[in-house]
Amino acid sequence: MAVTIPVQRILLVRPSALGDVCRTVPVLASLSVRWPNAEIYWVVQSAFAPAVEAHPALTGVIPFPREQFRGGMFRPDRWGRMLGWLRSLRSAPWDVAIDCQGLARTGLMMAACGAKVRAGDRSAREGAWIPCNTRARVPGGVHEVDRMLSIAEALGVEPVLNPTLYVPAGATEWWNRSTAQRPSGAFAVLATTSRWRSKAWPSERWVGLAERLIHHGCVEWIALPGSGGERRQVAMVADALRAKGIRAVDYSGQTDVGQMMAMIEDAAITVSNDSAALHMAMGLGERCLGLFGPTNPAIVGPWRRPDLAIRAELLPGEKPSFRDRDLGDSVMSRLTVEAVAARALSLFEQWSV
Numbered sequence: 001m002a003v004t005i006p007v008q009r010i011l012l013v014r015p016s017a018l019g020d021v022c023r024t025v026p027v028l029a030s031l032s033v034r035w036p037n038a039e040i041y042w043v044v045q046s047a048f049a050p051a052v053e054a055h056p057a058l059t060g061v062i063p064f065p066r067e068q069f070r071g072g073m074f075r076p077d078r079w080g081r082m083l084g085w086l087r088s089l090r091s092a093p094w095d096v097a098i099d100c101q102g103l104a105r106t107g108l109m110m111a112a113c114g115a116k117v118r119a120g121d122r123s124a125r126e127g128a129w130i131p132c133n134t135r136a137r138v139p140g141g142v143h144e145v146d147r148m149l150s151i152a153e154a155l156g157v158e159p160v161l162n163p164t165l166y167v168p169a170g171a172t173e174w175w176n177r178s179t180a181q182r183p184s185g186a187f188a189v190l191a192t193t194s195r196w197r198s199k200a201w202p203s204e205r206w207v208g209l210a211e212r213l214i215h216h217g218c219v220e221w222i223a224l225p226g227s228g229g230e231r232r233q234v235a236m237v238a239d240a241l242r243a244k245g246i247r248a249v250d251y252s253g254q255t256d257v258g259q260m261m262a263m264i265e266d267a268a269i270t271v272s273n274d275s276a277a278l279h280m281a282m283g284l285g286e287r288c289l290g291l292f293g294p295t296n297p298a299i300v301g302p303w304r305r306p307d308l309a310i311r312a313e314l315l316p317g318e319k320p321s322f323r324d325r326d327l328g329d330s331v332m333s334r335l336t337v338e339a340v341a342a343r344a345l346s347l348f349e350q351w352s353v
Contacts, residue, residue, distance in 0.1 A: 002156030003096060003117055010040045011089070011097040011113055013106050015064040018048050018257065018276035020144070022165060022283055023303060024100050025055065027148050029162040031098070032057035034155075038095075043109060050258030051280070054166040062089070086112035096155065100148040102128045119151050145303045163303060165283030167265055171258030175266060183247045185220030188213055189263060189270040191277035192237050193230040193252075198320070198327040199274045201291050201335060203233070207240045208337035209271065209344070214246060218348050219268050225260050225277060226252030271344060273332075274300060274322075282308070287351065289344050293331035294320040310335065310343050 010031055014024040021044055031040055039059040042052055046063040053061050069082045089112045097115035099106045102124030110118050111131035120128060122135035129135055136154035138147050149159045190210060194200040213219050222241055226234040234252035241248040255263065261280055264270050270281035270288040274295045281288035282302050290301050290309040297309035312334040314320070320331050 005095060005116055007035045007038050007095045009092060009094050009096075010035065010038050011062075011094045011115060012040060012042045012100065013097060013109050014100040014148075015043055015045045015066065015106065016048065016101070018045075018051060019279040020101070021045075021048050021051050022276065022279040023145050023163065024148055025052065025165060025283060026145055026160060026163050026303075027098070027100055027152050028052070028055060028057050029164075030149060030152050030157050030160040033160050034152075034157040035096075043089075043106075048257055050168050050171065050256060051165065051261065054168045054258075056166065089113040098151055098155070099124070099128060099132065100151060102126075104128060107131055117155065119155050121147065121151055141299070143298065143303055144300055161304070163283045165261065165280065167261045167284070168258040171256075171262040172265075174259050175262035182223070182249050183221040186218070186268040187221045187223050187266075188219040189223045189225060189267040189272075189277065189281075190237075191225055191270065191272035191275055193226050193233050194273040194275050196322050197329060198294050198322045198324065198331065199292075200329055201273055201332050201340075202329050203237050204240070205333075205335070205337050205340070206237050207244060207246075209341055210241055210246055210248075211244060212337070212341040213269075213344065216345055216348075218345070221247035221249070223263055223267065224248060224250050224252065225255065225263065226250075228253035269344060269347065271340070278302070287347075289340070289347060291332070291335060291340065293329075293335070294322040294324075294327060308347070310340060 014021055041060050041062050043062045043064055046065050049061045049063055069078050094113050094115035096117045097110055097113050099110050099120040102121045104126035107128035118132045119134040120132035121138050122129050134154050136151040138150045190206050192206045210222050224234050224238055231252045234250055238248045238250040264281050265284040270277055272278035273291050278290040288308055292309055292311040297311055302308035312331050320327055
């Protein structure tokens with residue numbers, strides 16, 4: 001249903017997760033083309049704001065301080081904070097709000113904001129569809145980006161296929177100043193960690209991949225990103241690389257989101273598990289390769305770029321869930337170093353043409 005009211009202020013709701021925030025940018029681009037004179041604000045988890053705050057189509061971000069509310073169901077002292085934050089969404093009038101996440105917390109945001117038109121996925125989980133007065137019928141089995149664009153289409157918005165991310169200026173300046181702390185020459189970002197063990201390629205395989213990339217002259221050194229909680233895992237890979245004589249810089253716990261974006265933008269290639277680094281790289285030049293096992297790249301992989309993903313072979317009838325903690329790396333371990341390196345080298349050949 002096309003929006004018939006004048007649209008001056010739009011609220012885009014997609015607080016998390018970081019990779020999902022990055023791949024919601026085509027929705028922002030589409031909204032800005034449909035209503036070029038409207039102000040667009042994005043509700044995003046505070047730590048993830050640098051991923052989108054520099055986008056030229058965005059008027060501003062509304063930080064969602066999730067850590068302040070975590071565990072609120074069992075912490076009555078936090079209920080008031082959450083209610084106060086929700087009430088703050090009504091501080092300005094909204095003409096259109098669009099929920100691209102579809103969970104209970106984003107449903108509460110939609111109900112609280114008071115927008116005249118509130119759009120969401122009619123199949124959204126946890127009752128998130130209830131406060132929406134425009135409910136998109138999204139076909140099953142589509143890519144997550146296309147699912148979100150379908151919600152915008154329900155408002156009469158034509159999809160704009162532009163996933164471009166913009167690195168905050170301060171982050172680019174930080175990266176340019178850091179030349180003394182890192183090797184010179186072309187480098188690869190290897191995002192070796194994952195929140196879910198089932199999505200993580202075995203650590204030793206990353207070493208073999210780095211050896212091949214350097215042997216073939218694609219890169220000269222390796223950058224290893226990671227969160228503060230992933231320092232131990234990243235350090236193990238860094239030590240193993242250095243033991244092979246490979247120059248590696250461990251950035252785990254040392255960069256914020258914007259700085260990680262600056263690093264990825266400058267990299268010759270980013271190879272990543274199904275995690276945020278991959279979706280950042282997609283928006284920063286598409287020089288990337290995603291490694292998949294229990295998750296389907298046709299749904300959550302590089303959008304409209306199947307050549308930038310490689311998936312472990314599944315057994316007949318096998319339908320693994322990445323949430324199955326007993327799965328371990330049994331699926332991801334089917335991806336060989338040889339197969340991943342061959343795909344990466346073929347991408348370098350394409351990019352050099």
